[in-house]
Amino acid sequence: MSPETQTELQLEVERRRNFAIISHPDAGKTTLTEKLLLYGGAIHEAGAVKVRKSQRHATSDWMAMEQQRGISITSTVLQFEYSDYQINLLDTPGHQDFSEDTYRTLAAADNAVMLEDAAKGLEPQTRKLFEVCKMRSLPIFTFINKMDRPGRHPLELLDEIEQELGLKPYAVNWPIGMGDTFKGVFDRRTQQIYLFQRSHHGSREATETIISLGDPRIEDLLDQDLYYQLKEDLELLEEVGSDLDLEQVHQGKMTPVFFGSAMTNFGVKLFLEAFLEYGLKPGIHRSTQGEIPPEYPEFTGFVFKLQANMDPKHRDRVAFVRVCTGRFEKDMTVNHARTGKTVRLSRPQKLFAQDRESIADAYPGDVIGLNNPGVFAIGDTIYNGQKLEYEGIPCFSPELFAYLRNPNPSKFKQFRKGVSELREEGAIQIMYSVDDAKRDPILAAVGQLQFEVVQFRLQQEYGVETLLDVLPYSLARWVHGGWEALEKVGRLFNTVTVKDSWGRPVLLFKNEWNYQQVQGDHPELQLNSVAPVVS
């Protein structure tokens, strides 16, 4: 790589910020995404993303299913610019029936934005996604939304984050009022008060008045009660709070917290600007060749998600690749680490919501969609230069289990092929009973929807009608040390042992209580909620 290209690569890395939003349905993820795009100039009037959400055209069978259910199964990547930054928002499906894709998307993210509803605080899906962020030590930025509605006390919300997630909160801005009296925020970075005016449903950028705390005009602009309350709150914050420590933020130990209202645009721009300043740029990735920095001159990346049938005319599959190092160019030929083959990447696509757009090049932190004629699997590394393989993507703990039955013996081959391909694609995890008489595969999912997708696709793509026999388990744990370790402990009660697709033992439990019981009886047994990575 020439010195000029190397400098260009460095500049592109410096200006990139990539993140995923973790939240519970209805916290306002779609609304916030839309507002970020509005500020980024990627859309001109808010409402565009919403329209997409509700009036999506059926572009495939799969999409037809999404539309029937009125939910979003697919995740997309939104790329936009703001000042000199190039921002990649890795969108995750928002519905409660989320799947492993939601988790895997976090494997491609450098930062996470935790979005909370001010009236609800932490909710179940947010907690689950937080656990995955914690596993990866991702920096987490918290946006507390819907401040224009009556909510819980800001201090109580901060306390909940600290007590329940073990994450030190640092309020970067502080709300002035709440609900009907929500007037704006105090920005502790600049020590300025930002007062907003509501625009028509927040469809344009909010008009703001910026004023310092000591400015005499404050008395005309702000109700006296609110002003004194703010001063009191700020004093309290200074007393109890620690300083913002970016190192801790980057290690995922401290979270900068922002208050606002995505719907009315209050606080969104301040949040975006602070995030761009404090967020991590694309970083190193661990590989078989050690830690690889993004400035490494050769192009490398890994597949974190596969998506089938986005276009029914082509019956194609798209492999989403997180670019880790170097510069990606259209028509590039790369090596595929798992198979040892070379692949020409002829039709790379960058995804902007549902509209695919072809791209010419991409840099670390970007996501590209590649046409995948059955070549790629989740976790695959593609590289140029010296051979390397990135750490794979782990299997996450499924919570729903069911035998999948094929009632029609003449369809046995298609059934087996379909199950195996959908597993490879990462649509679902497959486990088997250790009792050889029971050959039916066990589907193991993170969300109910995965069952439906598998059954739907087996029927549509492989012509096999299937039956589900739901199993009464809700927790899976992989056994550290495999069969050998398991044999040592002897007979176990209140659990059943199955094997995963790699033949490794997995214990299934009906509930947390049974799991705790087994763990209590056999403290020597090391059980993991995430499967060891297979490379």
Ligand code: GDP
């Ligand atoms: P998602 O499911 O997380 O994508 O949530 P949406 O963005 O679809 O928002 C869920 C609901 O909350 C919608 O009715 C939004 O209009 C509403 N909403 C989102 N942000 C705000 C906000 O800041 N204030 C208020 N009052 N409502 C909001």
